[in-house]
Amino acid sequence: MTGVVIRPLRFTNDVDAMRAFLETVGLTARxxxxxxxxxxxxxxxGMIAxxxxxxxxxxxxPGQTDLVFEAEDLDALKATLDDAGYxxxxxxxxxxxxxxxxxxxNGTKLWVDERSEDLYGYRLNETPPDDRWSVTPYLTDTDQAGWTQILDLLGTRQQVYFGPGEKEGVRMDLSTSEDLAAVLRRLTDAGYQVxxxxxxxxxxxxxxxxMVVHG
Structure with a gap:
């Protein structure tokens, strides 16, 4: 489904600290x-909200992460989901x-936000993102079959990892082609535990x- 982007949603007590952390890792504020x-x-x-x-x-x-998506055209997406039996x-x-x-x-719930052009009350940063980085969430002890069906339909299957965990949930992983040694130095120099x-x-x-960064 063209126009659908994977966008995990993190609830946090400190948005500014999480933003600074993700910028240090390699993401750009949009x-x-x-x-x-x-x-x-x-x-x-991909994105992280x-x-x-x-x-x-x-x-x-605080600390809860949900797997959410963003799309350009919700009406077109609705038609696709209706046709697929959702x-x-x-x-x-x-x-x-x-x-x-x-x-x-199979009962799995899907949430998608529409990409908005209305910036009232918001600031837009037009700095292009680093193409070496991808948002690749890790889903633990979840309904893999259900999510695989959804991800295949949305065209985002290759961006999600599945595996074991202490409890069901979403880990906010990333993947990169940047040299991991350089990423490690950048993060440790900023005081993060890596x-x-x-x-x-x-x-x-x-x-x-x-958070796991996959090289």
């Missing part, structure tokens, strides 16, 4: 609220734009949670 509390970080492929947990209207907890495909307006929700045939194991870096983010 858009942020003028009042604070919201920012979208852009990679060459940061939301102040204290102002979440959905009860998002249930309860709905689009509604929120203060910040339109949202689509749907339920896959461990290298072969072709991966495990980093403790400002929320105290692990």
């Amino acid at each position: 858009i942020e609220s003028e009042r604070g509390g919201w920012a979208v970080m852009l990679a060459g492929q 940061l939301h102040d947990a204290a102002t979440s209207s959905t009860g998002g907890r 249930a309860d495909v709905s689009i509604w307006d929120e203060a910040y734009g339109r949202i689509l929700s749907a339920i896959a045939p 461990t290298r194991t072969g072709g991966t870096l495990e980093i403790v983010d400002p929320d105290g949670l692990p």
Whole structure:
């Protein structure tokens, strides 16, 4: 599905700290609220959204990460999902734009935000992202079959890892073609806790949670 981008949503107690961390890793700020509390970080492929947990209207907890998507055209996406047999495909307006929700045939819930051109109350950064970086979430102990079906339909299957974990959830992983030694130096120089194991870096983010960078 052209125009669909993977965009994990992290609820955090400190949006500014998480933004600074992701910028140090290699992402670029794309858009942020003028009042604070919201920012979208852009990679060459994929995005990460940061939301102040204290102002979440959905009860998002600090450190909670949800697998969400962004699309250019929700109406076209709705037609695709209807044709594929998804249930309860709905689009509604929120203060910040339109949202689509749907339920896959096996019960997995899908959320997609529409890309908005209305920047009232937001600042847009037009700095291009680093094409060496991709957002590649890691889903632990989840419904792999259900998510694979969704990801194949959206055209984003190659961006998601599946594997074991202590509990079901989404780990906010990244992949890069940048030299890992350079990334390691940049992060340690900035004071972040990083461990290298072969072709991966495990980093403790400002929320105290692990992020893995795959080389």
